[in-house]
Amino acid sequence: MKKSESRYFNTALRIDQAFLKLLEQKDMEYITVKEICEAAGVNRSTFYLHYETIGDLLAESVQYMNEQFLEHMKLRGEVFVSKIRDCPLDELYLVTPAYLTPYLEYIAQNKRLFRTALKNSGSLGLDRIYSRMMRHVFTPILERFQIAEPDRPYMVAFYIHGLMAILSEWLKHDCADSIPHVCAVMEQCVMGGRGKQEEAK
Structure with a gap:
């Protein structure tokens, strides 16, 4: 993986983790892009580079969770x-x-x-x-x-x-x-x- 690709995926992972942490504190409908960006340490343009909406981020989080489980279970x-x-x-x-x-x-x-x-x-x-x-x-x-x-x-x-x-x-x-x-x-x-x-x- 190229360095630029690695940075891209690391940023996506930080956004993912920030979103899941916010979900522990409040319902999804009350979470804003601004909060996710602040928690992940990225700006709004970086968020929209990865996702069009919070719904897209949600879908990726679910997929990530499933992939991790399948990998764990082998x-x-x-x-x-x-x-x-x-x-x-x-x-x-x-x-x-x-x-x-x-x-x-x-x-x-x-x-x-x-x-x-x-x-x-x-x-x-x-x-x-x-x-x-x-x-x-x-x-x-x-x-x-x-x-x-x-x-x-x-x-x-x-x-x-x-x-x-x-x-x-x-x-x-x-x-x-x-x-x-x-x-x-x-x-x-x-x-x-x-x-x-x-x-x-």
């Missing part, structure tokens, strides 16, 4: 979908420690960002993200369980929003409970305690 689409097709049915719940631990570790390492995302879930377009997750992840899972198509949106809504509520509660308390404990709670909620019962056998 997941690639084809490998993940292949695993969904071939793994034992019990693993399709995606609430086993193998799936949950890296996710919870990532959240704990990025508490501020995730608190901001949950607080501003509507603005950050998390529903659209979940919709994509349903198409690429949950739909193949529900097909393997032979769940009737009209029932799938209800089951996905229950699954996602239930787990997000647990994460929200965990973040509210600054991730004080251990990751194994939160994993066990999620497993119990989704599998009705079956995972623990099977381990005890």
Whole structure:
């Protein structure tokens, strides 16, 4: 990467981080370009060099958050979908420690960002993200369980929003409970305690 390109991306990252910090303090509709520029240490012309509107910045922040998570998880689409097709049915719940631990570790390492995302879930377009997750992840899972198509949106809504509520509660308390404990709670909620019962056998 050329020095000029590196400077461009570093500036964009500073604007990104300033925006996320401001989101912790107030709702997005009350944030101004002037505030973002002051927090990032750039002028308005620099902001508009990178983004046309705060909405564009918001979209990039969400994309950045997702890319960081995917990199942390080291997941690639084809490998993940292949695993969904071939793994034992019990693993399709995606609430086993193998799936949950890296996710919870990532959240704990990025508490501020995730608190901001949950607080501003509507603005950050998390529903659209979940919709994509349903198409690429949950739909193949529900097909393997032979769940009737009209029932799938209800089951996905229950699954996602239930787990997000647990994460929200965990973040509210600054991730004080251990990751194994939160994993066990999620497993119990989704599998009705079956995972623990099977381990005890």
